[in-house]
Amino acid sequence: xxxxxxxxxxxxxxxxxxxxxxxxxxxxxxxxxxxxxxxxxxxxxxxxxxxxxxxxxxxxxxxxxxxxxxxxxxxxxxxxxxxxxxxxxxxxxxxxxxxxxxxxxxxxxxxxxxxx
Amino acid sequence: xxxxxxxxxxxxxxxxxxxxxxxxxxxxxxxxxxxxxxxxxxxxxxxxxxxxxxxxxxxxxxxxxxxxxxxxxxxxxxxxxxxxxxxxxxxxxxxxxxxxxxxxxxx
Numbered sequence: 001x002x003x004x005x006x007x008x009x010x011x012x013x014x015x016x017x018x019x020x021x022x023x024x025x026x027x028x029x030x031x032x033x034x035x036x037x038x039x040x041x042x043x044x045x046x047x048x049x050x051x052x053x054x055x056x057x058x059x060x061x062x063x064x065x066x067x068x069x070x071x072x073x074x075x076x077x078x079x080x081x082x083x084x085x086x087x088x089x090x091x092x093x094x095x096x097x098x099x100x101x102x103x104x105x106x107x108x109x110x111x112x113x114x115x116x
Numbered sequence: 117x118x119x120x121x122x123x124x125x126x127x128x129x130x131x132x133x134x135x136x137x138x139x140x141x142x143x144x145x146x147x148x149x150x151x152x153x154x155x156x157x158x159x160x161x162x163x164x165x166x167x168x169x170x171x172x173x174x175x176x177x178x179x180x181x182x183x184x185x186x187x188x189x190x191x192x193x194x195x196x197x198x199x200x201x202x203x204x205x206x207x208x209x210x211x212x213x214x215x216x217x218x219x220x221x222x223x
Binding site for chain 1: 154164215
């Protein structure tokens with residue numbers, strides 16, 4: 001069965017970086033794009049970008065360009081999302097999601113509180 | 117970016133009610149519109165893709181319609197487990213956007 005398992009919660013200080021992993025199983029890893037979506041406390045869903053695990057190609061939301069990097073390691077079927085120069089506004093739950101027509105499978109979410 | 121506007125922002129209803137949520141795009145997105153259900157502490161769940169296609173395993177009381185700029189999600193007979201926040205999402209543009217969400221509460 002398809003599963004996306006994300007890394008655990010990380011507390012960060014302002015100015016730091018965070019790198020969240022998402023390990024896929026149960027399907028052909030290189031056959032589907034992987035997207036990242038976040039939800040800040042009390043806010044809605046926000047799309048951050050996607051990566052093509054086959055080619056490594058990426059497309060980032062304008063808001064995050066220059067601060068976000070999405071990468072993949074095909075040998076372990078894992079994608080990564082790194083966000084730099086964190087501020088309190090980046091406090092959120094971060095999700096990876098498999099892209100088909102819509103996001104049919106999601107990771108469990110990774111909480112990243114940013115606080116001094 | 118394409119702006120997605122949902123209405124209403126919140127809604128109270130009884131179990132058994134028929135409920136409709138609307139989503140309007142700031143420009144035509146053809147039928148590149150998906151709907152998700154989100155409950156606190158869980159990952160969002162895909163309900164409808166391509167405006168009207170029911171995702172596998174989703175109850176048939178959920179339906180979607182629309183094209184161009186105007187879309188609707190309808191729940192034909194609300195069940196207790198349907199109380200959640202619902203989001204539309206456009207994937208027409210390379211810059212994907214979500215609506216702001218509609219919170220569906222028990223009356």
